[in-house]
Amino acid sequence: MAISTIDGAINGFQYQHYWMKNAASPSSPLFYSLVYATGVPSVATAPSPGMAGEALTSYEGQLPFSNPPSGNSYLHSFSSTANDVLSMMVYDRLWQNSGIDVTNTGAQTINSVAFPARDGNGSTNGAGVLVALEVGAAMGAATPTLTLSYTNSDGTAGRTGTSIYNTISGSAVGSFYIFSLQGADKGVRSIQTITLGSSWLSGSVNLVAFRILARTGSWAGTATGFTDWITHCGTRLYDGTVPCLMTWARTSSSLIYNGTFTVTQG
Amino acid sequence: MAITSLDNVGAGGQYARQFVKATTPTLVAGRPHSLFYLAGVPGAATASTAGLSGEALTSYAGQIPFTNPVSGVTELGKFTGQCTIGGQLLLCDRLWHNSGIDVTSTGSQTINSVTFPARDVSGTTNGDGVLVGVEVTAATGAGTPTITVGYTNQSGTASRTATNAISTVASSAIGAFYPIGLQSGDSGVRSIQTYQQSATWTSGSVSLVAYRTIARLPLITDNGPFSVDWLTTAGQSLYDNSTLFLIFIPRSTTASQVHGEVIWTQG
Numbered sequence: 267m268a269i270s271t272i273d274g275a276i277n278g279f280q281y282q283h284y285w286m287k288n289a290a291s292p293s294s295p296l297f298y299s300l301v302y303a304t305g306v307p308s309v310a311t312a313p314s315p316g317m318a319g320e321a322l323t324s325y326e327g328q329l330p331f332s333n334p335p336s337g338n339s340y341l342h343s344f345s346s347t348a349n350d351v352l353s354m355m356v357y358d359r360l361w362q363n364s365g366i367d368v369t370n371t372g373a374q375t376i377n378s379v380a381f382p383a384r385d386g387n388g389s390t391n392g393a394g395v396l397v398a399l400e401v402g403a404a405m406g407a408a409t410p411t412l413t414l415s416y417t418n419s420d421g422t423a424g425r426t427g428t429s430i431y432n433t434i435s436g437s438a439v440g441s442f443y444i445f446s447l448q449g450a451d452k453g454v455r456s457i458q459t460i461t462l463g464s465s466w467l468s469g470s471v472n473l474v475a476f477r478i479l480a481r482t483g484s485w486a487g488t489a490t491g492f493t494d495w496i497t498h499c500g501t502r503l504y505d506g507t508v509p510c511l512m513t514w515a516r517t518s519s520s521l522i523y524n525g526t527f528t529v530t531q532g
Numbered sequence: 533m534a535i536t537s538l539d540n541v542g543a544g545g546q547y548a549r550q551f552v553k554a555t556t557p558t559l560v561a562g563r564p565h566s567l568f569y570l571a572g573v574p575g576a577a578t579a580s581t582a583g584l585s586g587e588a589l590t591s592y593a594g595q596i597p598f599t600n601p602v603s604g605v606t607e608l609g610k611f612t613g614q615c616t617i618g619g620q621l622l623l624c625d626r627l628w629h630n631s632g633i634d635v636t637s638t639g640s641q642t643i644n645s646v647t648f649p650a651r652d653v654s655g656t657t658n659g660d661g662v663l664v665g666v667e668v669t670a671a672t673g674a675g676t677p678t679i680t681v682g683y684t685n686q687s688g689t690a691s692r693t694a695t696n697a698i699s700t701v702a703s704s705a706i707g708a709f710y711p712i713g714l715q716s717g718d719s720g721v722r723s724i725q726t727y728q729q730s731a732t733w734t735s736g737s738v739s740l741v742a743y744r745t746i747a748r749l750p751l752i753t754d755n756g757p758f759s760v761d762w763l764t765t766a767g768q769s770l771y772d773n774s775t776l777f778l779i780f781i782p783r784s785t786t787a788s789q790v791h792g793e794v795i796w797t798q799g
Contacts, residue, residue: 271539271543430553430554450597477547496542497759498545499796501548
């Protein structure tokens with residue numbers, strides 16, 4: 267089955283999840299993962315699966331999600347507000363790792379385990395899947411370049427991406443550096459290596475493979491952003507989805523984020 | 533088939549294509565800037581080497597990835613963006629581009645473009661709604677030439693001429709994008725015959741680009757995210773093989789971050 271009408275989207279909605287995060291000291295402007303921020307859902311602990319990482323079907327800092335007894339899941343609505351201008355994103359966290367040596371400037375082997383079948387088309391190919399380096403413990407006073415070697419969604423190995431936005435000295439927990447794609451690539455199927463251009467001196471980081479499900483935000487302080495099944499064109503949430511929150515804020519001040527996340531199934 | 537209801541919009545939605553770019557060159561307030569050659573998501577494009585008559589595009593590395601529908605049509609479902617500075621973000625279909633223009637010549641250079649793909653506003657090769665821009669592919673040198681393009685309009689009338697709608701700037705950075713106007717009464721460009729500069733640009737390289745604007749996103753405040761959707765854009769058609777790219781019109785010169793997503797619906 268599939269939900270193909272507004273009536274279907276209404277009939278299938280699950281209870282609304284309220285979320286609230288208080289993010290202290292995000293670097294700015296930068297993508298910022300809220301899994302380590304206090305609030306609802308609870309704070310995640312940094313992953314520890316090792317370099318090859320773990321494919322995720324649940325994670326303690328995620329928004330609640332249950333697979334449907336039958337049929338499919340879709341985004342019903344996603345809203346956010348905060349005490350400043352920002353974008354809020356809910357993304358599916360597919361894979362994460364640990365064990366990267368932040369002082370090592372050589373190529374560090376990752377050879378990721380297979381990502382779950384939750385790319386943009388519900389497969390393991392990786393279409394629409396991006397990778398970011400997430401700060402798990404505050405970094406030292408350095409600004410290394412970051413280079414990723416990956417296999418693209420067509421299965422072509424030896425592809426290279428770099429952090430799109432420059433790293434920030436002393437990056438705070440949750441800082442989220444998204445990697446570029448090479449040429450005509452549509453996404454990432456697997457990761458082979460990570461290389462830091464210089465030592466980051468201290469702290470800890472992990473890689474995250476993810477796919478952004480929906481965006482909303484506040485174009486003025488405290489304004490509420492909202493998107494739903496229609497305006498987001500029936501965004502599919504595949505079984506095992508691990509919905510997590512990410513923001514892009516202009517300020518380095520502590521902010522309070524609130525919103526709702528609702529799924530419809532049928 | 534066609535998308536004729538909100539039910540269709542939701543039922544036919546495809547996954548969101550993300551874009552994340554850092555606009556590192558110095559921008560010029562009010563002057564369009566193509567994000568095509570910037571690294572990020574999607575990856576950086578490399579300049580065309582197709583020659584003066586150019587190439588009709590059905591895909592090109594650096595575009596926002598597009599997949600044709602199994603059957604039926606494609607329409608824009610949502611376009612969302614955010615930038616550290618305000619301005620306007622344009623989602624465009626890149627129909628054709630070329631290479632080989634001599635930026636030091638002040639003579640008329642023959643283009644005689646190959647036929648554009650059938651992706652004008654009506655899905656034909658007539659050119660209605662198709663505009664032309666001059667895109668800087670390697671930083672230019674000194675000089676602020678006026679650019680004159682000779683073209684055939686959407687009705688098939690030849691020998692039409694127009695000039696750059698925004699003044700050129702010396703030392704234009706890669707990505708600088710100068711839209712060419714239309715001659716009175718025209719609503720688009722079917723083909724291009726000639727290109728001429730009034731003065732040398734000294735160095736660098738440029739391409740002509742034929743494009744159609746799919747949607748414009750008003751970024752009315754710095755850092756503020758904005759969206760348009762199927763309703764507010766009146767279900768704009770994305771014809772098969774659309775080659776989507778972004779143009780940013782900044783309100784100031786500040787280098788900035790740009791990110792957002794494009795969603796289309798098919799049915």
